[in-house]
Amino acid sequence: MPINLKYIDPTYMICAVPSNASDNVYCTLFARSVVHGVMAGYTDFTSGLVNGRQTYIPFNQITEKQNKVVITDxxxxxxxxxxxxxxxxxxxxxxxxxxxxxxxxxxxxxxxxxxxxxxxx
Structure with a gap:
Protein backbone atom coordinates (compact mmCIF):
# COMPACT_ATOMS: atom_id res chain seq x y z
CA MET A 1 0.00 0.00 0.00
CA PRO A 2 1.67 3.28 -1.06
CA ILE A 3 1.68 6.09 1.46
CA ASN A 4 1.66 9.72 0.43
CA LEU A 5 3.15 11.67 3.35
CA LYS A 6 3.46 15.45 3.14
CA TYR A 7 5.20 17.70 5.64
CA ILE A 8 4.19 21.34 5.63
CA ASP A 9 6.64 23.58 7.46
CA PRO A 10 4.66 25.85 9.85
CA THR A 11 7.09 28.73 9.33
CA TYR A 12 6.26 28.66 5.63
CA MET A 13 2.55 28.80 6.45
CA ILE A 14 3.07 31.87 8.62
CA CYS A 15 5.15 33.62 5.95
CA ALA A 16 2.75 32.65 3.16
CA VAL A 17 -0.27 34.32 4.75
CA PRO A 18 -0.61 37.97 3.75
CA SER A 19 -0.66 40.43 6.63
CA ASN A 20 -3.76 42.44 7.38
CA ALA A 21 -3.98 46.17 8.10
CA SER A 22 -3.68 45.68 11.86
CA ASP A 23 -0.46 43.67 11.44
CA ASN A 24 0.98 46.35 9.17
CA VAL A 25 0.24 49.13 11.66
CA TYR A 26 1.69 47.15 14.57
CA CYS A 27 4.87 46.25 12.68
CA THR A 28 5.33 49.86 11.57
CA LEU A 29 5.00 51.13 15.16
CA PHE A 30 7.31 48.40 16.42
CA ALA A 31 9.98 49.13 13.78
CA ARG A 32 9.77 52.88 14.36
CA SER A 33 10.19 52.42 18.10
CA VAL A 34 13.21 50.14 17.69
CA VAL A 35 14.89 52.54 15.26
CA HIS A 36 14.34 55.47 17.63
CA GLY A 37 15.84 53.45 20.50
CA VAL A 38 18.91 52.49 18.47
CA MET A 39 19.42 56.05 17.23
CA ALA A 40 19.17 57.26 20.85
CA GLY A 41 22.11 54.98 21.69
CA TYR A 42 20.32 52.14 23.49
CA THR A 43 21.62 48.59 23.08
CA ASP A 44 20.51 45.16 24.33
CA PHE A 45 16.81 45.99 24.29
CA THR A 46 13.61 45.20 22.49
CA SER A 47 10.51 47.25 22.03
CA GLY A 48 6.99 46.25 22.94
CA LEU A 49 3.63 47.32 24.25
CA VAL A 50 3.26 47.52 28.03
CA ASN A 51 -0.15 48.68 29.27
CA GLY A 52 -0.88 50.03 25.80
CA ARG A 53 2.28 52.16 25.60
CA GLN A 54 5.34 51.58 23.42
CA THR A 55 8.34 50.88 25.68
CA TYR A 56 11.98 49.82 25.57
CA ILE A 57 12.50 46.55 27.46
CA PRO A 58 16.05 45.46 28.38
CA PHE A 59 16.89 41.87 27.38
CA ASN A 60 18.05 41.02 30.91
CA GLN A 61 14.58 41.84 32.28
CA ILE A 62 12.98 39.53 29.74
CA THR A 63 15.29 36.60 30.47
CA GLU A 64 15.86 36.92 34.24
CA LYS A 65 12.95 34.67 35.26
CA GLN A 66 10.46 32.27 33.75
CA ASN A 67 6.71 32.68 34.05
CA LYS A 68 4.55 29.90 35.40
CA VAL A 69 1.40 28.88 33.59
CA VAL A 70 -1.38 27.56 35.81
CA ILE A 71 -3.42 25.31 33.55
CA THR A 72 -6.49 25.42 35.84
CA ASP A 73 -6.65 29.21 35.57
Missing part, protein backbone atom coordinates in the same frame (compact mmCIF):
# COMPACT_ATOMS: atom_id res chain seq x y z
CA UNK A 74 -9.53 30.91 33.76
CA UNK A 75 -7.17 32.78 31.39
CA UNK A 76 -5.64 29.47 30.25
CA UNK A 77 -9.14 28.11 29.59
CA UNK A 78 -9.94 31.21 27.53
CA UNK A 79 -6.77 30.76 25.49
CA UNK A 80 -7.61 27.12 24.79
CA UNK A 81 -11.16 28.07 23.86
CA UNK A 82 -10.17 30.88 21.52
CA UNK A 83 -7.54 28.79 19.71
CA UNK A 84 -9.57 25.54 19.65
CA UNK A 85 -6.71 23.59 21.23
CA UNK A 86 -7.22 20.37 23.22
CA UNK A 87 -6.49 20.51 26.95
CA UNK A 88 -4.11 17.51 27.33
CA UNK A 89 -4.92 17.41 31.05
CA UNK A 90 -3.74 14.52 33.16
CA UNK A 91 -6.53 12.64 34.99
CA UNK A 92 -5.49 14.26 38.32
CA UNK A 93 -6.17 17.83 37.12
CA UNK A 94 -9.71 19.16 36.79
CA UNK A 95 -11.26 22.60 36.32
CA UNK A 96 -12.59 22.75 39.88
CA UNK A 97 -9.23 21.72 41.36
CA UNK A 98 -7.87 24.75 43.19
CA UNK A 99 -5.23 22.73 45.02
CA UNK A 100 -1.49 23.00 44.93
CA UNK A 101 0.03 25.08 42.12
CA UNK A 102 2.59 22.32 41.55
CA UNK A 103 -0.25 19.96 40.58
CA UNK A 104 -1.84 22.62 38.38
CA UNK A 105 1.35 23.07 36.37
CA UNK A 106 2.20 19.37 36.31
CA UNK A 107 1.68 19.11 32.55
CA UNK A 108 4.30 21.78 31.86
CA UNK A 109 7.23 20.08 33.61
CA UNK A 110 8.05 20.94 37.23
CA UNK A 111 5.89 24.05 37.23
CA UNK A 112 7.89 26.03 34.65
CA UNK A 113 6.71 26.28 31.10
CA UNK A 114 10.16 26.35 29.52
CA UNK A 115 12.35 24.50 31.99
CA UNK A 116 12.89 21.35 29.95
CA UNK A 117 12.28 22.76 26.49
CA UNK A 118 14.51 24.75 24.19
CA UNK A 119 15.77 28.14 25.32
CA UNK A 120 15.81 31.09 23.00
CA UNK A 121 18.41 33.81 23.37
Missing amino acids: RMWARLLSSTNQPTFWSPKVSIGDKGNEEEATELLGNGNCGEEGPRFS
Whole structure:
Protein backbone atom coordinates (compact mmCIF):
# COMPACT_ATOMS: atom_id res chain seq x y z
CA MET A 1 0.00 0.00 0.00
CA PRO A 2 1.67 3.28 -1.06
CA ILE A 3 1.68 6.09 1.46
CA ASN A 4 1.66 9.72 0.43
CA LEU A 5 3.15 11.67 3.35
CA LYS A 6 3.46 15.45 3.14
CA TYR A 7 5.20 17.70 5.64
CA ILE A 8 4.19 21.34 5.63
CA ASP A 9 6.64 23.58 7.46
CA PRO A 10 4.66 25.85 9.85
CA THR A 11 7.09 28.73 9.33
CA TYR A 12 6.26 28.66 5.63
CA MET A 13 2.55 28.80 6.45
CA ILE A 14 3.07 31.87 8.62
CA CYS A 15 5.15 33.62 5.95
CA ALA A 16 2.75 32.65 3.16
CA VAL A 17 -0.27 34.32 4.75
CA PRO A 18 -0.61 37.97 3.75
CA SER A 19 -0.66 40.43 6.63
CA ASN A 20 -3.76 42.44 7.38
CA ALA A 21 -3.98 46.17 8.10
CA SER A 22 -3.68 45.68 11.86
CA ASP A 23 -0.46 43.67 11.44
CA ASN A 24 0.98 46.35 9.17
CA VAL A 25 0.24 49.13 11.66
CA TYR A 26 1.69 47.15 14.57
CA CYS A 27 4.87 46.25 12.68
CA THR A 28 5.33 49.86 11.57
CA LEU A 29 5.00 51.13 15.16
CA PHE A 30 7.31 48.40 16.42
CA ALA A 31 9.98 49.13 13.78
CA ARG A 32 9.77 52.88 14.36
CA SER A 33 10.19 52.42 18.10
CA VAL A 34 13.21 50.14 17.69
CA VAL A 35 14.89 52.54 15.26
CA HIS A 36 14.34 55.47 17.63
CA GLY A 37 15.84 53.45 20.50
CA VAL A 38 18.91 52.49 18.47
CA MET A 39 19.42 56.05 17.23
CA ALA A 40 19.17 57.26 20.85
CA GLY A 41 22.11 54.98 21.69
CA TYR A 42 20.32 52.14 23.49
CA THR A 43 21.62 48.59 23.08
CA ASP A 44 20.51 45.16 24.33
CA PHE A 45 16.81 45.99 24.29
CA THR A 46 13.61 45.20 22.49
CA SER A 47 10.51 47.25 22.03
CA GLY A 48 6.99 46.25 22.94
CA LEU A 49 3.63 47.32 24.25
CA VAL A 50 3.26 47.52 28.03
CA ASN A 51 -0.15 48.68 29.27
CA GLY A 52 -0.88 50.03 25.80
CA ARG A 53 2.28 52.16 25.60
CA GLN A 54 5.34 51.58 23.42
CA THR A 55 8.34 50.88 25.68
CA TYR A 56 11.98 49.82 25.57
CA ILE A 57 12.50 46.55 27.46
CA PRO A 58 16.05 45.46 28.38
CA PHE A 59 16.89 41.87 27.38
CA ASN A 60 18.05 41.02 30.91
CA GLN A 61 14.58 41.84 32.28
CA ILE A 62 12.98 39.53 29.74
CA THR A 63 15.29 36.60 30.47
CA GLU A 64 15.86 36.92 34.24
CA LYS A 65 12.95 34.67 35.26
CA GLN A 66 10.46 32.27 33.75
CA ASN A 67 6.71 32.68 34.05
CA LYS A 68 4.55 29.90 35.40
CA VAL A 69 1.40 28.88 33.59
CA VAL A 70 -1.38 27.56 35.81
CA ILE A 71 -3.42 25.31 33.55
CA THR A 72 -6.49 25.42 35.84
CA ASP A 73 -6.65 29.21 35.57
CA ARG A 74 -9.53 30.91 33.76
CA MET A 75 -7.17 32.78 31.39
CA TRP A 76 -5.64 29.47 30.25
CA ALA A 77 -9.14 28.11 29.59
CA ARG A 78 -9.94 31.21 27.53
CA LEU A 79 -6.77 30.76 25.49
CA LEU A 80 -7.61 27.12 24.79
CA SER A 81 -11.16 28.07 23.86
CA SER A 82 -10.17 30.88 21.52
CA THR A 83 -7.54 28.79 19.71
CA ASN A 84 -9.57 25.54 19.65
CA GLN A 85 -6.71 23.59 21.23
CA PRO A 86 -7.22 20.37 23.22
CA THR A 87 -6.49 20.51 26.95
CA PHE A 88 -4.11 17.51 27.33
CA TRP A 89 -4.92 17.41 31.05
CA SER A 90 -3.74 14.52 33.16
CA PRO A 91 -6.53 12.64 34.99
CA LYS A 92 -5.49 14.26 38.32
CA VAL A 93 -6.17 17.83 37.12
CA SER A 94 -9.71 19.16 36.79
CA ILE A 95 -11.26 22.60 36.32
CA GLY A 96 -12.59 22.75 39.88
CA ASP A 97 -9.23 21.72 41.36
CA LYS A 98 -7.87 24.75 43.19
CA GLY A 99 -5.23 22.73 45.02
CA ASN A 100 -1.49 23.00 44.93
CA GLU A 101 0.03 25.08 42.12
CA GLU A 102 2.59 22.32 41.55
CA GLU A 103 -0.25 19.96 40.58
CA ALA A 104 -1.84 22.62 38.38
CA THR A 105 1.35 23.07 36.37
CA GLU A 106 2.20 19.37 36.31
CA LEU A 107 1.68 19.11 32.55
CA LEU A 108 4.30 21.78 31.86
CA GLY A 109 7.23 20.08 33.61
CA ASN A 110 8.05 20.94 37.23
CA GLY A 111 5.89 24.05 37.23
CA ASN A 112 7.89 26.03 34.65
CA CYS A 113 6.71 26.28 31.10
CA GLY A 114 10.16 26.35 29.52
CA GLU A 115 12.35 24.50 31.99
CA GLU A 116 12.89 21.35 29.95
CA GLY A 117 12.28 22.76 26.49
CA PRO A 118 14.51 24.75 24.19
CA ARG A 119 15.77 28.14 25.32
CA PHE A 120 15.81 31.09 23.00
CA SER A 121 18.41 33.81 23.37
